[in-house]
Amino acid sequence: MTEADTITGKVYDIQGFSVHDGPGIRTTVFLKGCPLRCPWCHSPESQAFKSQLCYMDLRCIGLKSCGLCMPLCPNQAITPGACSFSQAQQTDIQTIQLDRSKCTDCGLCTDTCYSKSLFISGTDYTIEEIVERIRRDEDFFKSSGEGGVTISGGEPLCQAAFTIGILKACREIGIHTAVDTTGYADTAVIEKVLPFTDLFLYDLKHMESLPHKKVIGVPNEIILKNAKHIARSGGKLQIRIPIIPGFNDSPENMDETARFCAALGKSVTVVQLLPFHRMGSVKYQRLQQEDPMPSTDPPTAEAMQEHLKHFTALDLNVVIH
Ligand code: SF4
Ligand code: SF4
Known part of the structure; x- marks a missing residue:
């Protein structure tokens, strides 16, 4: 090597x-x-x-349909966020809210975010x-x-x-x-x-x-x-x-x-x-x-x-x- x-x-x-x-x-x-x-x-x-956590709220499908990320966070950095109208779902949905002061960019929450609303920027390569x-x-x-x-x-x-x-x-x-x-x-x-x-x-x-x-x-x-x-x-x-x-x-x-x-x-x-x-x-x-x-x-x-x-x-x- x-x-x-x-x-x-x-x-x-x-x-x-x-x-x-x-x-x-x-x-x-x-x-x-x-x-x-x-x-x-x-x-x-x-x-x-x-590496840093990124969050695109427009992609979040909402706590009612998903919410999988919230219990995964070891630091309680994810909490229920605001309700707003979703063009995709044609109804009001409640998305998440991120507390950056608690987030350590560990990436655990991204594993279950199938909509890729949460994702990590920065990957190690050889x-x-x-x-x-x-x-x-x-x-x-x-x-x-x-x-x-x-x-x-x-x-x-x-x-x-x-x-x-x-x-x-x-x-x-x-x-x-x-x-x-x-x-x-x-x-x-x-x-x-x-x-x-x-x-x-x-x-x-x-x-x-x-x-x-x-x-x-x-x-x-x-x-x-x-x-x-x-x-x-x-x-x-x-x-x-x-x-x-x-x-x-x-x-x-x-x-x-x-x-x-x-x-x-x-x-x-x-x-x-x-x-x-x-x-x-x-x-x-x-x-x-x-x-x-x-x-x-x-x-x-x-x-x-x-x-x-x-x-x-x-x-x-x-x-x-
Ligand atoms: S896992 Fe992703 S899509 Fe689901 S509530 Fe969390 S941010 Fe939204
Ligand atoms: S990256 Fe880690 S600390 Fe930050 S919100 Fe996701 S699970 Fe919590």
């Missing part, structure tokens, strides 16, 4: 046929845990490093199990010409040994490899990942460290340093910039971001401007968390075109999506 056989990682999703996480058709493996706290995060279940899953999609990678695997998160470099193990195994069998990263990692980790990574999907959120730290919780110096390091080392970067109204969308910040990307030279394959959207809102409800940005509107199409100009002016290959 090699060391790689004993390494496991915590994964919260595996998506085949992904066309938004790098070139071609890809299989994206989402790892759990992130040191950043972006208020616009559309995958709040990716933030905690531990490298071999993940590679086996990726290989099932090999024909699709080939048919799309340039597809492959993307390791995303969360922050995949926080589970560095697991991430490297998957990348290395995929490289050995000729599968294109990408890492979707915040860039917030030790440069030593970046160096270890570099030889096995064909493309970094690399987030840039704000060029000034103070607002970066105030809003996201961490400064940006190491992120900028690592981007330069990847470029200098011959790595390829697909830069992703979330456009967040009121945070990073000033002309000054756009201009500075564009100049930073241009300075990275030929290593930058494309810059993506990603307009803020509210599609992650429902996921906060599943964790009984408040949406940190409930009233922010997405940027207008006109505003996005204005942002684009900062990048086209420097001859960068830039797209909006």
